[in-house]
Amino acid sequence: MSADLAVLGLGHSGLPVAQAAVAAGIETIGYDADEETVAGLNAGRPPADGTITAAGLRRMISRGFRATTDPEVLSHVRTALICAPTSLGPDRALNLDAVRATAHTLASQLRPRTTVVLESAVYPGSTEEILKPLLEEGSGLRAGRDFHLAYSPARLDPGSRRYGYANTPKVIGGLTPACTERAAAFYGQLAAKVVRARGPREAETVKLLETNFRQVNIALVNEMAVFCHDIGVDLWDVIRCAETKPFGFQAFRPGPGVGGHSVSIDPNYLAYRSRSLGYPLRMVELAQEVNGRMPRYVCQRAAELLNEHGKSARGARVLLLGVTYKPDLPDQEGAPAREVALRLKQLGAQLSFHDPYVMEWQVADQPVPRADSLYEAAADSDLTVLLQHHRRYDLQGLAAKAQLLFDTRGASPTGAAHRL
Template sequence: MPADLAVIGLGHLGLPLAQAAVAAGIKAVGYDTDPRPVAELAAGRPPVDGSLSASEIRRMLSGGFRPTTDPAELGRVRTAVICAPTPPGADRAPDLTAVGDAARALAARLRPHMTVLLESAVAPGTTESYLRPILEEGSGLRAGRDFHLAYSPSRLDPGNRSHTCANTPKVIGGLTPACTESAAAFYGRVTDKVVRARGLREAETVKLLETNFRHVNIALVNEMAVLCNELGVDLWDVIRCAETKPFGFHAFRPGPGVGGHGVPLDTIGPHRPLRLVELAGHINERMPQYVIQRCATLLNEHGKSARGARVLLLGITYKPDLADLQDSPAPEIAQRLMELGASVSYHDPYVLDWRVRDRPVPRADSLYEAAANADLTVLLQHHRTYDLQGLAVKAQLLLDTRGASPAGAAHRL
């Protein structure tokens, strides 16, 4: 049976969208040029980042989801959504290589009246100035006249079971009003609420604002963590009290760094830089080094040197209860500890093998035994399986960078 939808890119953006579409009764094909994830999904196995379970993948397959590497499938749908990754390039701007590859594969098979949507994180203006020419030149069709073109910023929160595609409002902006309405008709089938932006650039800038909002506020609370440590103030108690304010405050919490797929943009082409975002980036990038300073200070206070110290890192993923390592601060922290001469090991229930700069890091099999033997245990990510009260009892010295341990049970960031 022909599919209604093609999701191009089966990563952290594409798979949840395909899942939501299938759950809404939409036949979907998932296209990716990498045969490995396609084969794994076709066999009913979950993605390596753990964002979906095997049972969820099997339900998708039984509901009409078909993963494929055949680009011919792209010409048989009414709607195509590009969910290609856009990691930061050398200039810190989104790398559009995968978006361009996806667009060229689609352009060769683009049909009149098709709706093309972009969800990848891009700078404002990208859909019209970069994606549109590729689609038009490859198809001979004109956007806004022969096919619909729109942008919708992804708002996925991997692992979040409360806020899903279905109940998270979807922002859309089209090249023309008709493009917007065509996109609204599709997204209205998979989500409870559709929010129409004035156009493509407004929709693209929504993603820019939302991502930069997160990074700037994390930077603020990271600076507060450093200050509160110097003042001898319990920052987590400060946040607990501050978040009782019913207006004008949104709680963020510090950590050893900022991971995830959302990349802040402090410069947009030839336009003036966003100085606050630029400064926030510098602050957040310093956090792994600050963690190292705290580690060295704690070891020194207990009569030990970082050189030769046994350090156990707990939780190395960027987000709790997921296997995703995207931009996790753990590799930099491990590398810096190794450079100081520390003997580093790790424990993470979601990561069975870990290498830092091609150097294997030993994995602790027995968590409590490893914590008892380590000179310093550092919690980098708080997975639900960790009993921090029990770990605090077993560990010789525990540094909690997430503020997740009971008050007084550990040294907090």
């Protein structure tokens, strides 16, 4: 099995770039150490998180894509992208074990003139301080001389109908100018625009800045949501008016918390790393704290709404709508719905849920009953809480059926529900 490109790590960031490469006519193989993942992909079964559709996977396979657990195929490629998953450890430090393991595997097969690009979320400096030594020691080759090494932050907007791989600029930071140009030449086949950073550290930090820009602004509107509710101001109308300003403002909207593969992780490890330098990144840490309080606030508001309508949270039938982290996708990574559900259970509420993309859902290892008939469940529940606004939800119809509707996304028509 030979190919021009190998994508190492077939998760939420690896599969999209493999899909883009196959669509561009590049012979691509996918490598993953997980046999179940590889077998599923080769059989045409897409991952449950909705990273790629079944139709999209079938098109990839029809164009020659194959996944494998055999590291020997890596010795025949010209470009290797490391898309290994990273996560937070118990001490809130970033766990790079998967990146290290992938680097060891690639190093044993690395050949001269190969271009290696790291796309995993890492600390600034990781390409040079962690990946480079592992590749050099395992291969006997020297980065920047015998093979090219670069970093490119993953920029994905899963489920977006507007932004895909081709029309999202790709940032590249190489170990040397030649490394940057080799990586840029590869990505130029996939994206309409390639942006060259000064080096790997700058490219690594781009990811953190982009994610923390969202984290801080989400925290701002979440804090404004609490403030505006307390003083009787309609925040959603405030945002509607404010976003008409053509300069100096970008609209963000509040919600029950943050989720996903980046927003809930990146600020934590950036703050952790900054403390090791002797000072905190105070705004980032405060934003994380504000956003982390939102599930608790949603439960507080839910209990208040029930109380205002003569009911107690204890024993109340509460229907949760939308338990994924993003609209119109089945991915539940970091979704605040689970914490909201746990807190409501602790208040004594009787929970059920509905999500068109999730058939089974557990909280604290206990299954939550799924509502088969959405409108009947809303009519039977004391409180219906919209946590994620999927396009399939007719909120006007739901508002007419529900005894009490609490909209945490501001998606319902004005006056149809109680909003966050």
